[in-house]
Amino acid sequence: MRKLVIPKYYGRPSIGLALFGCTNRPFYHVCVFPDRALGRRYEGNILEQVGTFDPLPNQKNEKLVALNFGRLKYWIGERNAHISVPVLELLGLSGLFPIHPKSFIRAKDNRALIADQQLKVAAEAAEAEKVAQEQASTGAAATSHPQ
Template identity: 90%
Template sequence: MRKLVIPKYYGRPSIGLALFGCTNRPFYHICVFPDRALGRRFESNILEQVGTFDPLPNTKNEKLVALNFGRLKYWIGERNAHISVPVLELLGLSGLFPIHPKSFIRAKDNREILKEESVEEQKTEEPLLQHQQ
């Protein structure tokens, strides 16, 4: 049985991602939780949903994020909510906060991976070109 969560009896609220998806199709709700100690597994522990995040690219290669800036400002400014790192990255990319350093690190790693893949493709194409001549 799930317990009713009364936020005034708990400590500092936190903003994080709640997984609402199925196998091989993740979808996240950006939610406010009453206290980090209660965990994030159950819907009954969610105080408010302030946005959504779809991490899989659509047909235009976009990852969709929807945020309610007014409610985020309330929870961060007036209620002093703790924010998880993935949500900080999303808020940095959206312009509400400065860009998180982890975003720069992830971009650098992705550039290196793409560079390695292009070098490997060139190596596999060179013998094919020699055989055709």
Template identity: 40%
Template sequence: MPSVPDKSTRFMIRLARWGCTNRPFYHIVVLPNRKPRNMRPYDQLGTIDPMTNLYGEVLVSINFDRLKSWLNRGAHLSRPVEHMLGLAGFYPVHPTSYLFAMRNQRKAEKQKAESVKEENKSVGSQS
């Protein structure tokens, strides 16, 4: 048995990047795993607009009916899609989401600590 399962013929629910240079826009599409990214898909399940709008929102639309039917047919999910479905509350939150959150939290803490240190320094030099 091969150590990595052959996914070449499986249906994947994955992202296709549309939009243009410096302006990403994704379609959530159903395609076999090893087909070109922007091929004409078997089905389109939704869209993701990753750039924040006027109200600071990332807009995600998903056709849950079609999604469920494709999952019933044994379609697999790519990681970014799993990530989004976890955030939507459809699936349990994906572990990588927690990882991102943890990294950001640490970075913020570090920055905070540094800024506090600098402030202390500047206060010390003034006095």
């Protein structure tokens, strides 16, 4: 388990996600970590937890994020903390920062994936309709020409 520590000199802190979930149920804490230049002694230690992120959608298809904007502004503004890309994406979507370009790329990829799925469904429906028409025409032809 990670410990909450306050070293005397921790250099330039970084803000990132710490995994606190299970194998099939991820859950992240948005945490402030000490500078990695301090060495392995402080590796994995947390200075402060400033939020949480639940990446799995709930019953209403929402991914829940809770952030303490006051503390984030303190760490970013006064302590000049480095921010990881996943946290930058969350902060962009929450409105604290501009939206990260990676969010736009992910949205574009998702739209393309949905369009491909819709085309597949339409093609399968057209194929099924064609087969049904062929069966209906062969059935009608068989009834019109009795042997």
